[in-house]
Amino acid sequence: MTLKEFFxxxxxxxxxxxxxxxxxxxxxxxxxxxxxxxxxxxSTAFQPEFEKRDALRLARSLGVSPVxxxxxxxxxxxxxxxxxxxxxxxxxxxxxxxSSRALSDGYTVLLDGTNASDDASDRPGMRALQELSVLSxxxxxxxxxxxxxxxxxxxxxxxxxxPAYACLxxxxxxxxxLTARILRRTEQAETALHELGFRDFRVRHSREIxxxxxxxxxxxxxxxxxxxxxxxxxxxxxxxxxxITKLRNTAGKPV
Numbered sequence: 001m002t003l004k005e006f007f008x009x010x011x012x013x014x015x016x017x018x019x020x021x022x023x024x025x026x027x028x029x030x031x032x033x034x035x036x037x038x039x040x041x042x043s044t045a046f047q048p049e050f051e052k053r054d055a056l057r058l059a060r061s062l063g064v065s066p067v068x069x070x071x072x073x074x075x076x077x078x079x080x081x082x083x084x085x086x087x088x089x090x091x092x093x094x095x096x097x098x099s100s101r102a103l104s105d106g107y108t109v110l111l112d113g114t115n116a117s118d119d120a121s122d123r124p125g126m127r128a129l130q131e132l133s134v135l136s137x138x139x140x141x142x143x144x145x146x147x148x149x150x151x152x153x154x155x156x157x158x159x160x161x162x163p164a165y166a167c168l169x170x171x172x173x174x175x176x177x178l179t180a181r182i183l184r185r186t187e188q189a190e191t192a193l194h195e196l197g198f199r200d201f202r203v204r205h206s207r208e209i210x211x212x213x214x215x216x217x218x219x220x221x222x223x224x225x226x227x228x229x230x231x232x233x234x235x236x237x238x239x240x241x242x243x244i245t246k247l248r249n250t251a252g253k254p255v
Contacts, residue, residue, distance in 0.1 A: 006137045007033035013109045014038045014102035016095055017066055018047075019055025021145070022113030022138055024159040025152045029137075030111075031062055032155075038107055039066040040098045044073040045180055046090070046167035048187045050194075058159055067105075069097050074180060084124075084174045090167075091128035099132060110134045117145040163200040171204045181237075189236040196225055196232070201248060203233075210238040213248035 007030055015030065017023045017039040030037040041055050052068075059066045071094065074080045078089040099110055112129055114136035129136065138148060152160035169178055171186045182205075189203045189210075198221065202213040210233050214222050222229065222245060233240035 001141050003029045003137060003141050003143075004033050006141060007035040010035070010109050010135070012036045012107065013111050014040055014098065014105070014107035016098050016110065016112045016134070017041050017055060017059065018113065019051055019058050019159070020113065020165065021152060021159050021162050022115050022148055024058045024157055025148050025155070026111065026113050026138060027059065027064065028062060028152070028155050028157060031064070037064075038102060038105060039064050040069060040102060041066045042069045042071050042094045042097055044071045044094070045183045046073055046169050048168060048191065050191070051165065054159070054162070058157065061158075067101060069101055071097050074178060079169075080178050082169065082172060082174055082176060082178045086169065086174065087123065087125035088128050090169070091125040092132070095129065095132050095134055112136055114139045115145055115148055116142045171202060173204075173206050176207070185236045185238070189232060189238070192232045192236070193229065196228060197221055205238065208237075208239045209242045209244065210240065211244040211246055213246045215248050219247070 011034065013030065013035060015023060015027055015037055017027060018041065027037065027039055039059050041052065043052060055066065073090060073093060076089060076093050079086055079093065095110065095112070102110060110132070112134050114126065114129065115138040118126070118139065143151075149160050168183050168186045172178055172182055186203060186205070190201075193201065193203065193212075198214060198218055200215055201218065204211040204213065212222065212229070230240040230243065233243060
């Protein structure tokens, strides 16, 4: 099946839209092939503000006004407890909210941006999508991440080379409870380091000990800006004296 064939079969749909590479291309494709599509962005404490800005910018460039759904994700005890299968409970909450709103808007078919490169065996969130009958056209049509980036560039989408970005909850190790304070601190630190020039990096932590993961090309920047990086971490409430630095492996799955 091709995307053209998919949207000929399903021509009135709701899309769980994050503003990332995959859902942005899927929104473009739905419009390109003449489908009536509603874009739904769920705003939680797990998404940094820049993700929301990117989503709005991309959607509006395509002439779409996305529906913004505010969700208190930490009110779900299973999510806040941060078990190994947290993504399952989180996806249930997020796509449950989208499904309810989309149904009230008259949409009965719900899509997400899972692609053919995503490993279903290692993604508990996919189980939630299956339970909620969410369709993944990119995966169904065999489109890999590399192909989606190439096609996004051809379509003129600014998201084509956007680094993979996992939600802020992934910076906290499984089993350590998530709080609003921890998420705000993570976002604050990553925003400040982004402004310092870092790209495609992570600020992780275990309790109060921070770990910064950067790509090989930015190790020199980390060394040069070590004092400023330490100051940023200290201002965000980390124990910067115990900072760990690691090389970020971007060849594998995004984490």
